[in-house]
Amino acid sequence: MPRPRPALAPALELPAWSRRNVLQWSVGATLGAPWSQGLLGQETPATTLAPLNRFPRMVQEFFVEQVRAAEQLGLKRKTALRSQADAEAYVREVRELIQKSFGPFPEKTPLKPRITGALERDGYRVEKVIFESRPDFPVTANLYVPKGRKFPLPGVVGSCGHSLNGKAEKAYQSFCQGLVRQGYLVLIFDPIGQGERLQYEHSHDGEVPVRPGVGEHIHAGNQQFLVDEFFGSWRAWDGIRALDYLLTREEVDPRHIGITGNSGGGTMTTWLAGVDQRWTMAAPSCFVTTFRRNMENELPADTEQCPPRCLAYGLDHDDFLAALAPKPVIVLAQEQDFFDARGAEEAYGRLKRLYALLGKPDNVQLFVGPRPHGYAIENREAMYGFFNRSTGIAEGGTEPELTLEKDEDLQCTPTGKVADLKPQRTLFSFTQEKARDLAAKRVSLESGDLKAAIQDVLKLPAQHDPLDYRILRTIGGRRYPRKFFTTYAVETEPGVHAIVYRLTDETHISRPTRGVDHCVLYLGHQSSDADLRNEPLIKELMTAEPGVPFYTCDVRGLGESTPDACGANSFLSQYGSDYFYSAHGIMLDRPYLGQRTHDVQSVLRWLVQQGHTRIHLAARGWSAIPATFAAVLVDSVTQVTLKNSLKSYQQLAETEFYRWPLATLAPGVLAKFDLPDCYLALQAKQLRQVDPWGPLMEPDGNA
Structure with a gap:
């Protein structure tokens, strides 16, 4: 059954929704309690660990450099x-x-x-x-x-x-x-x-x-x-x-x-x-x-x-x-x-x-x-x-x-x-x-055409090899399914790192061990650290493939690089940091979703460099969307599991009320393809979808 909704005041009793009001807007008032409830896991106050976040300024400084470069482009024309x-x-x-x-x-x-x-x-x-x-x-x-x-x-x-x-x-x-x-x-x-x-x-x-x-x-x-x-x-x-x-x-x-x-x-x-x-x-x-x-x-x-x-x-x-x-x-x-x-x-x-x-x-x-x-x-x-x-x-x-x-x-x-x-x-x-007009005009795309359409819509940059990475110091006491984990900060482009954990039963503080061609890569909804303590799918994946190297990944702006910009605790607000960078991505003609997809592609390539040529890619919630696009594009992905993935952009565009943030939306996508086209293509990679979400970020039957 749908979760209960909070009572809302009549329209005339709402405060004047000025820009000044919005800049002071709290998360709860912004999107309502149901929107943010449980997004970072289900820990109780007595057992909560603050999610790891060692790169809180990374995304902000990356965008500052991008906007500065754009400004210089314009100034060069003006000064001439x-x-x-x-x-x-x-x-x-x-x-x-x-x-x-x-x-x-x-x-x-x-x-x-x-x-x-x-x-x-x-x-x-x-x-x-x-x-x-x-x-x-x-x-x-x-x-x-x-x-x-x-x-x-x-x-x-x-x-x-x-x-x-x-x-x-x-x-x-x-x-x-x-x-x-x-x-x-x-x-x-x-x-x-x-x-x-x-x-x-x-x-x-x-x-x-x-x-x-x-x-x-x-x-x-x-x-x-x-x-x-x-x-x-x-x-x-x-x-x-x-x-x-x-x-x-x-x-x-x-x-x-x-x-x-x-x-x-x-x-x-x-x-x-x-x-x-x-x-x-x-x-x-x-x-x-x-x-x-x-x-x-x-x-x-x-x-x-x-x-x-x-x-x-x-x-x-x-x-x-x-x-x-x-x-x-x-x-x-x-x-x-x-x-x-x-x-x-x-x-x-x-x-x-x-x-x-x-x-x-x-x-x-x-x-x-x-x-x-x-x-x-x-x-x-x-x-x-x-x-x-x-x-x-x-x-x-x-x-x-x-x-x-x-x-x-x-x-x-x-x-x-x-x-x-x-x-x-x-x-x-x-x-x-x-x-609806666009849906009537869209045609089915062959594999190559779908890949080209994804590249075009997301404005994906060229991939580069080799990918450099850092090995971060060990942090204990995170209560993960395996006793130890190693953290790798994979540089996906200058100034940007995707944070990868490799879970192990024995201590490991160096580069990944080679010799196993198969691995699992899991992308958390908003934080791999939180999901590792609370997400049942992770235990299921580990049980199904014991002994297989298990990695997780936080793409830019999630988990270990959740921004601390745009005011305190603004991340989940409608007017907060996640929206801020998404809007700038559109102005830069580099959609934020495309940037995150690029991070997934890069980590997959990094795993291949470590000897993992057959990758089971699993993802949940927000991260399921960039994972879907990357899975279509990258040949080393041989198996795909998506939990709480968005059923379709078409449904979201035809539904008046929705909860998916701008960071998960692909600009102009419905002129070319939709998520079901990707899901169809991924059938060849043993796609399994678990509890897909509709526009309200709830199981589709309640959307």
Whole structure:
């Protein structure tokens, strides 16, 4: 029977799911107790041994080096610019690379806008607007329209940060009122998963708690990767369609169209500058820094803040704003922000040089406010002044007196939920539909074609021989099935080690003993150390093949190299270190799952170097997925046992609620193959599957 689920509070009682909240999010609150229960074994408090972890900084430092190399790739191009022609060519190049990262956008469909009400205020009117960015995918927005002025007037699109109440957040109401009182039409819209656009409203009575804001973004966005979609592109498309709607209004002067937003809204302001050059000015707040600063500072970011392949292309935050050059741009930062102001200064310096080459050095500016993260009054006034100088609509930038509205008074829908509109689709319904379309088009792959597809999807690097390794000192008292074990740190690529244990009945402190061609290699779910004390499959494997050398392996980021980054005990949280590196793997075009598969391949090759040419590969849970791919690819694997392996990516993509983390998902996989294709191929290697797991990481019958 399914495990009992915790009771969940009604949606309106949930805390505002801002980025600041998420950075403080604990493991239990993140994914619910059932998700993390038992993942590291079943020891009781009286008998628990802390899992071994001798390489907690390994993964962090590896990714730091990768991101630094990507930054240098981009800087090399920037420093080579010498003339206006060079700068113009660079702007064209970054626009093309950004489009490759965000992928092709869909065809534009009718907006079907409707005004559901209005608030008449002194000096302006707030119209309640609903339009469709995609068929049956409604966007709720407020349009602030000045009164008593001669039209057309400049227009601004406002992009919200991670506020639970979306467009009604005080800081966002403030800049909308501040702009409209100075003569701008302002359209601000709810992001997906915020305000009136919650996508998982019903989940609060369901099996998996999906919190508004960041929680919805990551849950939806991770799943989208399976069908080769990027949540940031969906967010950007909403912004593009918001601009389309704003330009339908005769009150708007298309010669003066701005975009601004804070935090997540600063992200979308930056991305939108990169993907649509109709903007004439931009003011991102509390986002722009550098990818290197975020990585070095261990700062996770939402799915939409991690564009696929952008680091592989050498792109950085400043490049998205460079795509708008030489149009006016002001970078707004805060001195006490978690988005490092040093990175904002570095981005500004790069833009300043580009703008100088383009002959418009004064069109790019930087303002650093004195406060922590947020669109505070100093930053808003810097934006007003900058936009006013760009448009000539007003002088100065002092914020006028404001009267903030109640959230409910700004709602566009009768109930405050687009979920109650008919017809209406959720983001998940689009993911499910595309997964089914891809399944209908997929063809069965022959062995060679399947191997090539795995290599392509996972972006696996070339293997190298010989593999060097370290022999670590002995640690006793671990209560393993055999009395002794030797630890080998196998270098799978520079700076990365897979940690291998060889269990023995007698003490052994040197290289592996040769002379036996057969062995067993077991990959633990999240820690070989924990599984060796608690996993029945290990005892079963040892009993079935007595006398056969028995090894275990922790791939990067698991077990002995579980990261201690992104805050204390963040590993299992939805916004923690495992997600952090998975997202960066996608930006680097080296999926984290592919990196772990490479580790398994490398250890298998290392075992062959030790004389083991017939290998029984066994794995459980998370590690069963890279083990599956490696087993298909490596000929020395002659037998395969998988426990708690994911049944199929197709099922996960078609199921609204799931628990598998991003580190276990292969980006774009369903366009080419699925796990059952691998399982079919492994029948030739005596595949045995034990208690496969469905999307909820439970036995498939309960998924």
